[in-house]
Amino acid sequence: xxxxxxxxxxxxxxxxxxxxxxxxxxxxxxxxxxxxxxxxxxxxxxxxxxxxxxxxxxxxxxxxxxxxxxxxxxxxxxxxxxxxxxxxxxxxxxxxxxxxxxxxxxxxxxxxxxxxxxxxxxxxxxxxxxxxxxxxxxxxxxxxxxxxxxxxxxxxxxxxxxxxxxxxxxxxxxxxxxxxxxxxxxxxxxxxxxxxxxxxxxxxxxxxxxxxxxxxxxxxxxxxxxxxxxxxxxxxxxxxxxxxxxxxxxxxxxxxxxxxxxxxxxxxxxxxxxxxxxxxxxxxxxxxxxxxxxxxxxxxxxxxxxxx
Amino acid sequence: xxxxxxxxxxxxxxxxxxxxxxxxxxxxxxxxxxxxxxxxxxxxxxxxxxxxxxxxxxxxxxxxxxxxxxxxxxxxxxxxxxxxxxxxxxxxxxxxxxxxxxxxxxxxxxxxxxxxxxxxxxxxxxxxxxxxxxxxxxxxxxxxxxxxxxxxxxxxxxxxxxxxxxxxxxxxxxxxxxxxxxxxxxxxxxxxxxxxxxxxxxxxxxxxxxxxxxxxxxxxxxxxxxxxxxxxxxxxxxxxxxxxxxxxxxxxxxx
Amino acid sequence: xxxxxxxxxxxxxxxxxxxxxxxxxxxxxxxxxxxxxxxxxxxxxxxxxxxxxxxxxxxxxxxxxxxxxxxxxxxxxxxxxxxxxxxxxxxxxxxxxxxxxxxxxxxxxxxxxxxxxxxxxxxxxxxxxxxxxxxxxxxxxxxxxxxxxxxxxxxxxxxxxxxxxxxxxxxxxxxxxxxxxxxxxxxxxxxxxxxxxxxxxxxxxxxxxxxxxxxxxxxxxxxxxxxxxxxxxxxxxxxxxxxxxxxxxxxxxxxxxxxxxxxxxxxxxxxxxxxxxxxxxxxxxxxxxxxxxxxxxxxxxxxxxxxxxxxxxxxxxxxxxxxx
Numbered sequence: 058x059x060x061x062x063x064x065x066x067x068x069x070x071x072x073x074x075x076x077x078x079x080x081x082x083x084x085x086x087x088x089x090x091x092x093x094x095x096x097x098x099x100x101x102x103x104x105x106x107x108x109x110x111x112x113x114x115x116x117x118x119x120x121x122x123x124x125x126x127x128x129x130x131x132x133x134x135x136x137x138x139x140x141x142x143x144x145x146x147x148x149x150x151x152x153x154x155x156x157x158x159x160x161x162x163x164x165x166x167x168x169x170x171x172x173x174x175x176x177x178x179x180x181x182x183x184x185x186x187x188x189x190x191x192x193x194x195x196x197x198x199x200x201x202x203x204x205x206x207x208x209x210x211x212x213x214x215x216x217x218x219x220x221x222x223x224x225x226x227x228x229x230x231x232x233x234x235x236x237x238x239x240x241x242x243x244x245x246x247x248x249x250x251x252x253x254x255x256x257x258x259x260x261x262x263x264x265x266x267x268x269x270x271x272x273x274x275x276x277x278x279x280x281x282x283x284x285x286x287x288x289x290x291x292x293x294x295x296x297x298x299x300x301x302x303x304x305x306x307x308x309x310x311x312x313x314x315x316x317x318x319x320x321x322x323x324x325x326x327x328x329x330x331x332x333x334x335x336x337x338x339x340x341x342x343x344x345x346x347x348x349x350x351x352x353x354x355x356x357x358x359x360x361x362x363x364x365x
Numbered sequence: 366x367x368x369x370x371x372x373x374x375x376x377x378x379x380x381x382x383x384x385x386x387x388x389x390x391x392x393x394x395x396x397x398x399x400x401x402x403x404x405x406x407x408x409x410x411x412x413x414x415x416x417x418x419x420x421x422x423x424x425x426x427x428x429x430x431x432x433x434x435x436x437x438x439x440x441x442x443x444x445x446x447x448x449x450x451x452x453x454x455x456x457x458x459x460x461x462x463x464x465x466x467x468x469x470x471x472x473x474x475x476x477x478x479x480x481x482x483x484x485x486x487x488x489x490x491x492x493x494x495x496x497x498x499x500x501x502x503x504x505x506x507x508x509x510x511x512x513x514x515x516x517x518x519x520x521x522x523x524x525x526x527x528x529x530x531x532x533x534x535x536x537x538x539x540x541x542x543x544x545x546x547x548x549x550x551x552x553x554x555x556x557x558x559x560x561x562x563x564x565x566x567x568x569x570x571x572x573x574x575x576x577x578x579x580x581x582x583x584x585x586x587x588x589x590x591x592x593x594x595x596x597x598x599x600x601x602x603x604x605x606x607x608x609x610x611x612x613x614x615x616x617x618x619x620x
Numbered sequence: 621x622x623x624x625x626x627x628x629x630x631x632x633x634x635x636x637x638x639x640x641x642x643x644x645x646x647x648x649x650x651x652x653x654x655x656x657x658x659x660x661x662x663x664x665x666x667x668x669x670x671x672x673x674x675x676x677x678x679x680x681x682x683x684x685x686x687x688x689x690x691x692x693x694x695x696x697x698x699x700x701x702x703x704x705x706x707x708x709x710x711x712x713x714x715x716x717x718x719x720x721x722x723x724x725x726x727x728x729x730x731x732x733x734x735x736x737x738x739x740x741x742x743x744x745x746x747x748x749x750x751x752x753x754x755x756x757x758x759x760x761x762x763x764x765x766x767x768x769x770x771x772x773x774x775x776x777x778x779x780x781x782x783x784x785x786x787x788x789x790x791x792x793x794x795x796x797x798x799x800x801x802x803x804x805x806x807x808x809x810x811x812x813x814x815x816x817x818x819x820x821x822x823x824x825x826x827x828x829x830x831x832x833x834x835x836x837x838x839x840x841x842x843x844x845x846x847x848x849x850x851x852x853x854x855x856x857x858x859x860x861x862x863x864x865x866x867x868x869x870x871x872x873x874x875x876x877x878x879x880x881x882x883x884x885x886x887x888x889x890x891x892x893x894x895x896x897x898x899x900x901x902x903x904x905x906x907x908x909x910x911x912x913x914x915x916x917x918x919x920x921x922x923x924x925x926x927x928x929x930x931x932x933x934x935x936x937x938x939x940x941x942x943x944x
Contacts, residue, residue: 086741092741092744149922149925149926152926153925153926153929156929157929158740159676159869159873160869160925160929161925163865163866163869163921163925164921164922164925164926166862166865166866166921167918167919167920167921167922167925168918168922169918170914170917170918170921171915171918171919171922173914174912174914174915174918175915175918177912178908178909178912178915293858297748297858300745301745301749304741304742304745308741308742333760335756335759335760335767336756336760338752338755338756339752339753339755339756339757340756342748342749342750342752342753342756343749343753345745345746345749346734346746346749346750346753349734349737349738349742349745349746350734350737353737353738353742354742415817417813417816417817436816436821436823437813437816437817438815438816438817438818438819438820438821438822441816441817441818441819442819446817446818447817449813449814449817453811453813453814453817454810454811454814455806455807455810455811455814455815456810456811457806457809457810457874458803458806458807458810462803462806465800465803466800466803466804466806466807466815466818466820467818467819468800469800469801469803469804469807469818469819469820470818470819470820472800472801474801475801476796476801476828478799478801479795479796479799479800479801479802480792480795480796482624482625482795486799489800490799490800493800529818530817530818532818533818533819
């Protein structure tokens, strides 16, 4: 039981990371009906943005690890990733918007390969140690909790889960209650009608990329708090898992992406804890395939019926 | 035994009954019109008969046998062919290949024949080519045989869809708004074409059409749908003066 | 293509004749030559699935892995049952190639089934998932070397066998898609609903495309395993699948000639970039960049998509469209 709870905690904090990345996949898919394959690498960029800005930003707040400094690093990485996302969309995807989706997909794969190999070229291929921006340590659980006191819960895990919840709430507010959010929803329902109703399609798509990339950047920082070893290829596996999470939850569906992320994270932790780490990836995909076979549009996605 | 018997058929999407307790029959060698205001459920009837949708209640029988639950390709194999309201040609294939594709179901040989290309293969391909060209000839499309389907003018695309459907050698042909987007001289030619097709290939035609001139001009019998239910059935003259039909089309006050 | 069978025989005879002259080739060029052949088989087989039938697959390397591992296992286990002479071991090798293809085809059947319910991006992720599962199973299978990789195969694959399979693959796919029987593949790609309405069993065609495509990829895997004499699960990862997809798309989806050309170019290009870094007269940064040739490759990919989205050879459809 304790063992299970422990895996659940580990899985939740990893799942939160997947959820943040999955949101970017799902939002871009919602407005453009296209898989942004380079999205996982934006997450990597986020981690490196933190790596390079942290020493400067931490010195602003006194030098050592601190919550204020960490918040600054997080915001800086989100801003840089948002800019990267917008630039990539502007340069590589927008000119292809009228082309078949497969073409854009290959361009995205090209961008992804470029970021990975460019990253190895500019940042160096070897893993780097992410600076300590928060003093991470296990939380002493009160002895009165009995056997539950033996659970390991770290400050880093709490921060990851907490930040994810805050970011999700912020995203929900933007999508539900702002004009731009409404425009995004309109665009995902019917792009032509939305543009006829005066929605500035280009601006909304740029905004979507900015938000999605910022969330991936945040994920890059949050993950580095827990696992302070970063490398230019770290986005491949995380991106793939997050994409699976988005599809599992029903791609294009924002709550679905969050749900999918948490499910994948927990599932991975359980496989690692109870079966064998080498079965982690195959089993994640097996679950995905099974879910899609019985619910082809994902857990929360709506089936689209083709009009004949 | 009628050619097509639709009995007490209902199609419900969520809370919406697109087709409601519909019953009608078609005989061999008959040209029947299916009309009704927008959203009356005409295309849904086509989708039910051809197996694209499965009705929520009722039975549909073709030549005495139920078609319920069969995949569309099986139903086509039994002798029902159709065209689509928003033309669905194989856009990148040539005119010739569009029609040849519809001969696929009549092949007597399988994949090994296509790969090893024995003597029977060439004979059969030649036979298919001849029958495709004959059809294209009849409908005046043989000159365009190598043009990609989606490069044809609109009217030719509609005609090609009919040719393609005929290549499956149907007993019943369903035409979904074949006159849509045509001018009056094109419509006149289309009417001739439909009548000619029915006589030449000895088949029955069920026609969904908005243009009353076309429907009244060629149909032998007309069925009127409104909100998924049949509100009238009869000869063109009877339908023209049926107060219920007029009300459905023009609103209650006009009737 | 009036007499495709004659052309096939001529092509195979040419392969046999050419193979007499490949003995003296520099091993580096010989390696590239064989890799080109294997990549052509992979690309034309994926082209049947994606280009001709319209089913997007991101897991082609998985089928290659099934073929490579099962054929390698067969020759390693039964390699000498017929004796140790070359004809005897070579015979086992050929049977193993075929067996590897069949094993991959069985995997293709498994993957083809979800294609009946899923389309587009969903199908892509499922095919990707299948190939990851295949990789995971191999990584955990001790008899297949698990994460250490599998080696010790005899190098049976040579110029002749590679290009004979290339010729057979191209022949098979072209004769198929140009027959009335094979027009079903194209119809499924262009409009599935219309294809059903024309009496075409779309289910059968989609699964068939996956099975045939997987079979050929499996044979390519067998050729690869018995050329490199060492295979590793990571050699069949997602990036390998992407490589094959890129060949199909650059070749202009559904044009077999274009896809073959793209396979040749994309195999040579990285090797060419490798030589650029040897030119000492070039400025240092340029050579550094060429050293990291994947950066150039990825940039090229983006630029190509932006400037020629229909593929390099998209308009070169001289093989398609005409009757056979």
